[in-house]
Amino acid sequence: xxxxxxxxxxxxxxxxxxxxxxxxxxxxxxxxxxxxxxxxxxxxxxxxxxxxxxxxxxxxxxxxxxxxxxxxxxxxxxxxxxxxxxxxxxxxxxxxxxxxxxxxxxxxxxxxxxxxxxxxxxxxxxxxxxxxxxxxxxxxxxxxxxxxxxxxxxxxxxxxxxxxxxxxxxxxxxxxxxxxxxxxxxxxxxxxxxxxxxxxxxxxxxxxxxxxxxxxxxxxxxxxxxxxxxxxxxxxxxxxxxxxxxxxxxxxxxxxxxxxxxxxxxxxxxxxxxxxxxxxxxxxxxxxxxxxxxxxxxxxxxxxxxxxxxxxxxxxxxxxxxxxxxxxxxxxxxxxxxxxxxxxxxxxxxxxxxxxxxxxxxxxxxxxxxxxxxxxx
Amino acid sequence: xxxxxxxxxxxxxxxxxxxxxxxxxxxxxxxxxxxxxxxxxxxxxxxxxxxxxxxxxxxxxxxxxxxxxxxxxxxxxxxxxxxxxxxxxxxxxxxxxxxxxxxxxxxxxxxxxxxxxxxxxxxxxxxxxxxxxxxxxxxxxxxxxxxxxxxxxxxxxxxxxxxxxxxxxxxxxxxxxxxxxxxxxxxxxxxxxxxxxxxxxxxxxxxxxxxxxxxxxxxxxxxxxxxxxxxxxxxxxxxxxxxxxxxxxxxxxxxxxxxxxxxxxxxxxxxxxxxxxxxxxxxxxxxxxxxxxxxxxxxxxxxxxxxxxxxxxxxxxxxxxxxxxxxxxxxxxxxxxxxxxxxxxxxxxxxxxxxxxxxxxxxxxxxxxxxxxxxxx
Numbered sequence: 001x002x003x004x005x006x007x008x009x010x011x012x013x014x015x016x017x018x019x020x021x022x023x024x025x026x027x028x029x030x031x032x033x034x035x036x037x038x039x040x041x042x043x044x045x046x047x048x049x050x051x052x053x054x055x056x057x058x059x060x061x062x063x064x065x066x067x068x069x070x071x072x073x074x075x076x077x078x079x080x081x082x083x084x085x086x087x088x089x090x091x092x093x094x095x096x097x098x099x100x101x102x103x104x105x106x107x108x109x110x111x112x113x114x115x116x117x118x119x120x121x122x123x124x125x126x127x128x129x130x131x132x133x134x135x136x137x138x139x140x141x142x143x144x145x146x147x148x149x150x151x152x153x154x155x156x157x158x159x160x161x162x163x164x165x166x167x168x169x170x171x172x173x174x175x176x177x178x179x180x181x182x183x184x185x186x187x188x189x190x191x192x193x194x195x196x197x198x199x200x201x202x203x204x205x206x207x208x209x210x211x212x213x214x215x216x217x218x219x220x221x222x223x224x225x226x227x228x229x230x231x232x233x234x235x236x237x238x239x240x241x242x243x244x245x246x247x248x249x250x251x252x253x254x255x256x257x258x259x260x261x262x263x264x265x266x267x268x269x270x271x272x273x274x275x276x277x278x279x280x281x282x283x284x285x286x287x288x289x290x291x292x293x294x295x296x297x298x299x300x301x302x303x304x305x306x307x308x309x310x311x312x313x314x315x316x317x318x319x320x321x322x323x324x325x326x327x328x329x330x331x332x333x334x335x336x337x338x339x340x341x342x343x344x345x346x347x348x349x350x351x352x353x354x355x356x357x358x359x360x361x362x363x364x365x366x367x368x369x370x371x372x373x374x375x376x377x
Numbered sequence: 378x379x380x381x382x383x384x385x386x387x388x389x390x391x392x393x394x395x396x397x398x399x400x401x402x403x404x405x406x407x408x409x410x411x412x413x414x415x416x417x418x419x420x421x422x423x424x425x426x427x428x429x430x431x432x433x434x435x436x437x438x439x440x441x442x443x444x445x446x447x448x449x450x451x452x453x454x455x456x457x458x459x460x461x462x463x464x465x466x467x468x469x470x471x472x473x474x475x476x477x478x479x480x481x482x483x484x485x486x487x488x489x490x491x492x493x494x495x496x497x498x499x500x501x502x503x504x505x506x507x508x509x510x511x512x513x514x515x516x517x518x519x520x521x522x523x524x525x526x527x528x529x530x531x532x533x534x535x536x537x538x539x540x541x542x543x544x545x546x547x548x549x550x551x552x553x554x555x556x557x558x559x560x561x562x563x564x565x566x567x568x569x570x571x572x573x574x575x576x577x578x579x580x581x582x583x584x585x586x587x588x589x590x591x592x593x594x595x596x597x598x599x600x601x602x603x604x605x606x607x608x609x610x611x612x613x614x615x616x617x618x619x620x621x622x623x624x625x626x627x628x629x630x631x632x633x634x635x636x637x638x639x640x641x642x643x644x645x646x647x648x649x650x651x652x653x654x655x656x657x658x659x660x661x662x663x664x665x666x667x668x669x670x671x672x673x674x675x676x677x678x679x680x681x682x683x684x685x686x687x688x689x690x691x692x693x694x695x696x697x698x699x700x701x702x703x704x705x706x707x708x709x710x711x712x713x714x715x716x717x718x719x720x721x722x723x724x725x726x727x728x729x730x731x732x733x734x735x736x737x738x739x740x741x742x743x744x745x746x747x748x749x750x751x752x753x754x
Contacts, residue, residue: 020507020508021507022506022507022508049429049435050429051503052426052427052429052430052456052500052503053429053430053433055507056430056499056500056502056503056507057503057506057507058426058456058458058503058504059457059458059503059504059505059506059614059739059740059743059744061457061611061744062457062458062611062612062614062739062740062743062744063506063614065611066611066613066614066615066618066743072610072611072612072626072627072630073610073611074464074467074609074610074611075457075611075744076455076456076457076464076468076744077455077456077457078453078454078455078456079429079435079453079454079455079456080436080438080439080452080453080454081435081436081439087451087453090451091453091468094471094472094475094477095471095475097475097476097477098471098472098474098475098476099474099475100471100474122433123429123433125433126428126429126433126434126435126436127435127436128436129399129434129436129440130397130398130399130432130433130434131397131399232451233449233450233451234438234439234442234443234449234450234451234452235439235449236443237436237439237440237443238443241443249449250449253449362436362439363436363439366436366439366443367436367438367439367452367453
């Protein structure tokens with residue numbers, strides 16, 4: 001069965017302290033439904049990570065169904081840490097594939113800017129294993145990806161300046177994306193000399209704290225954008241259990257499965273959104289997804305191949321680093337950007353984009369989804 | 378496609394302060410996998426409501442996949458308030474129906490006893506709409522169902538003693554269930570004279586705070602228990618939006634859909650687990666599911682028809698009221714009991730139970746799932 005994306009919607013990403021979680025969700029959903037031509041919706045899935053812990057608001061699925069007057073339809077929230085949005089999108093896809101639903105609304109949202117950084121850090125740490133000695137020893141997400149960066153430098157000869165080039169590229173992309181959180185110009189010097197978060201990751205190497213929402217309408221009714229593959233994999237919840245530190249296994253596995261399902265390879269992809277929670281993550285995941293050989297992603301970056309006019313445009317939206325990272329919304333906002341690219345109306349439009357890929361990561365590699373979308377005709 | 382339940386597992390329900398959320402999940406999962414003959418698992422869904430807000434532990438899907446060594450398989454947590462377990466079960470069912478998975482492990486779990494009642498009440502209130510005037514006015518879950526009880530009394534002539542008879546029946550059932558939280562004998566007098574929570578609901582009319590987990594293995598490989606129907610509906614998130622106060626619309630809609638899918642009616646059901654979060658809820662949901670005419674559920678109860686040897690045995694497990702209500706686990710623990718009934722080895726075994734129904738409610742009627750299971754041969 002072919003499944004299509006009939007509509008997309010997305011709110012501003014940023015510091016939206018005067019907006020409620022529900023109002024963000026509803027705005028993105030209404031836009032996606034309108035974009036899809038206002039079809040009858042058969043089910044709703046919501047990607048969200050910390051609605052309960054920092055906002056005391058669960059039942060997001062029922063709130064959307066009720067407030068949009070969608071009737072007595074099935075709804076649920078889906079959680080897989082920072083991959084909550086991508087997994088919710090996949091549940092919408094599977095729901096249609098099963099024959100239970102014809103048209104499904106999926107949305108992701110997060111409110112994060114209304115509380116302190118310490119409280120957010122505590123809430124984010126729910127994506128680590130409470131019982132692991134790594135967490136007890138104080139490991140955090142910047143710590144995990146900082147270790148990976150140092151190891152990558154050691155094995156490949158890459159430097160902190162390569163990481164900065166990821167951050168700079170994504171900021172330059174965000175400058176053209178009116179929905180992005182950070183649109184101020186910056187320089188390599190500003191990035192490399194910024195406040196250190198976890199050596200070698202500085203402030204610009206880390207995705208920010210963001211409010212926002214994104215949505216999509218999926219259906220078995222034909223439209224111009226077909227979902228060529230939906231794939232998901234899991235990986236180790238602890239660093240000590242990684243088979244190989246510089247390959248996020250969930251990313252690699254979900255990528256392989258997606259290519260197999262779509263019957264294509266990385267060389268066929270015209271535009272890519274990768275989960276750049278840290279600058280380092282974009283590079284190693286561009287390798288895990290087969291765009292570049294292992295240990296050579298930083299060279300491709302250096303050569304400008306991942307810029308919008310390169311042969312593998314990555315994160316033309318600005319990525320998590322500059323578009324922002326409202327956790328539950330991120331996976332769906334990636335798909336929002338890929339659909340815009342395939343429709344030919346994206347910020348930083350890539351030339352002749354016909355096939356796009358979106359990869360969404362959760363935890364320290366505990367979850368990854370990969371979706372491949374194709375423009376028909 | 379026919380989908381089957383190949384295995385079930387469940388931990389003790391109760392005050393399990395020395396057990397972690399993960400250890401409860403793993404125990405139930407291991408039991409279900411063993412009961413299913415240790416098949417290869419293709420995906421994991423977890424039903425859970427407050428892992429993030431009161432236990433700082435999300436990524437439960439990845440933790441189970443990792444700690445049980447299930448490989449790089451897709452996993453997710455599913456939330457729909459107190460219906461999280463039933464919805465997770467339905468996602469497992471849909472995943473197999475879609476052809477994406479052959480065999481899926483589903484589990485539900487909650488840790489609630491390690492914090493104060495005030496903190497738990499706050500966390501549970503995440504299942505109401507933050508922006509509603511009802512919540513701002515101080516409405517809580519006992520308040521909502523207390524209003525329903527008073528209205529039911531007014532319309533039908535039922536009394537507080539009828540509610541007590543629900544609580545007494547379910548306690549007597551729990552006394553035979555070694556996994557139930559409350560197994561001490563009680564009396565109508567003790568129940569009707571217990572501390573008032575919200576008029577007319579006393580302590581025994583309200584489901585308790587509970588730790589526990591339950592699990593099941595679903596598959597397209599034949600076993601003795603077939604899932605005859607999986608249905609889900611949503612309803613109003615606010616009392617003021619209910620079309621009719623004494624009909625939980627989500628329960629009625631999910632029931633109708635389940636009967637239609639199974640091609641049977643309520644008269645064909647041999648054994649029932651109903652979401653008795655309050656004694657009142659069991660009565661009105663027994664009507665919404667079509668077992669008794671509207672306004673006559675309390676008469677059927679009075680006549681003993683809902684006891685294990687009655688013609689409509691309801692909550693032979695002890696129900697939420699006495700088996701306990703570890704929120705995310707509840708929906709799957711209901712299915713655990715129905716499967717035991719169909720296998721002929723349940724506590725309070727009903728005679729010749731061949732078809733069973735489990736109904737799981739979320740919020741103030743925001744979600745309901747109904748699953749109908751059938752013994753083959």
